[in-house]
Amino acid sequence: MNSKFDEENHILYLEIAEEIDHHTTEKIRRRMDYEITRFMPRKIVFDFSNVSFMDSAGIGLLIGRYKLVKLLGGTAELINANKSILKVLEMSGILKIIPIKQAV
Amino acid sequence: MKSRYDNEMELEFLSRSNNEAFARITVAAFCAQLDPTIEELADIKTAVSEAVTNCIVHGYEDTEGKVKIKATLLNDEVEIEITDSGKGIEDVELARKPLYTTKASLERSGMGFTIMESFMDKVEIHSVVGIGTKVIMKKKIKKQENIEENMEENALIN
Numbered sequence: 001m002n003s004k005f006d007e008e009n010h011i012l013y014l015e016i017a018e019e020i021d022h023h024t025t026e027k028i029r030r031r032m033d034y035e036i037t038r039f040m041p042r043k044i045v046f047d048f049s050n051v052s053f054m055d056s057a058g059i060g061l062l063i064g065r066y067k068l069v070k071l072l073g074g075t076a077e078l079i080n081a082n083k084s085i086l087k088v089l090e091m092s093g094i095l096k097i098i099p100i101k102q103a104v
Numbered sequence: 105m106k107s108r109y110d111n112e113m114e115l116e117f118l119s120r121s122n123n124e125a126f127a128r129i130t131v132a133a134f135c136a137q138l139d140p141t142i143e144e145l146a147d148i149k150t151a152v153s154e155a156v157t158n159c160i161v162h163g164y165e166d167t168e169g170k171v172k173i174k175a176t177l178l179n180d181e182v183e184i185e186i187t188d189s190g191k192g193i194e195d196v197e198l199a200r201k202p203l204y205t206t207k208a209s210l211e212r213s214g215m216g217f218t219i220m221e222s223f224m225d226k227v228e229i230h231s232v233v234g235i236g237t238k239v240i241m242k243k244k245i246k247k248q249e250n251i252e253e254n255m256e257e258n259a260l261i262n
């Protein structure tokens with residue numbers, strides 16, 4: 001996972017670059033929580049450009065990070081999810097709290 | 105003329121989380137024989153990942169055991185059986201419910217069975233407490249090429 005912080009707008013971009021399942025979430029979670037608590041962003045953006053697979057473990061991961069950012073007074077957004085990941089996201093209802101912005 | 109197509113494979117591995125990707129990729133590669141669309145293949149991968157993860161996370165928890173997968177192809181249908189010899193499920197109907205999870209503290213969302221059910225055509229759960237759990241999932245593969253071929257044939261006839 002890579003991250004970029006936009007200091008001017010206080011936006012933290014979290015660029016995930018691997019398949020998201022139960023095995024990989026623990027490492028991704030630790031990295032994300034480290035970056036979030038370090039920068040205290042007003043908004044986090046999950047960038048899915050380089051994620052080819054995600055199952056329900058990813059839903060738990062996203063909700064957990066959303067709760068943390070919300071606690072710090074921020075919001076969350078998701079970009080560039082592929083078709084099959086979008087299907088998992090839509091089914092979970094998570095897009096109501098983490099809106100998706102495609103192809104920016 | 106319609107010919108019958110069948111094939112079968114079995115897979116057995118330790119309940120370690122780094123086998124989750126191996127399991128879903130292997131099953132998807134086997135199912136590719138039926139010429140599924142990319143979307144159908146993604147559905148199968150996701151459903152297998154859910155069932156295998158459940159064996160590892162809930163079935164065996166902190167212990168280690170074997171996860172077994174049997175995949176059968178028959179004509180245009182794939183049947184996938186995923187089994188653990190772990191602790192079993194007390195109330196299967198409750199476990200199937202969306203958002204139901206016994207491990208919320210570990211950031212599980214309780215969407216596993218819901219995803220399996222909507223990505224596959226049929227999902228059966230057989231479980232005995234103290235003995236283990238077997239999930240059987242079926243999905244029909246809608247042959248794209250054949251539809252196109254048939255359309256071409258029809259065009260020629262007309």
Ligand SMILES: Nc1ncnc2c1ncn2[C@@H]1O[C@H](COP(=O)(O)OP(=O)(O)OP(=O)(O)O)[C@@H](O)[C@H]1O
Nearest residue numbers: 056158162163199205206212213214215216217237
């Ligand atoms: N193989 C299994 N052995 C024992 N219990 C299981 C097994 N599979 C599922 N369960 C039980 O059924 C519940 C629901 O499973 P489901 O996959 O829907 O959600 P989850 O695994 O808790 O969360 P998620 O899959 O969203 O990460 C689990 O919380 C667990 O109690």
Ligand SMILES: [Mg+2]
Nearest residue numbers: 154158216217
């Ligand atoms: Mg699950």
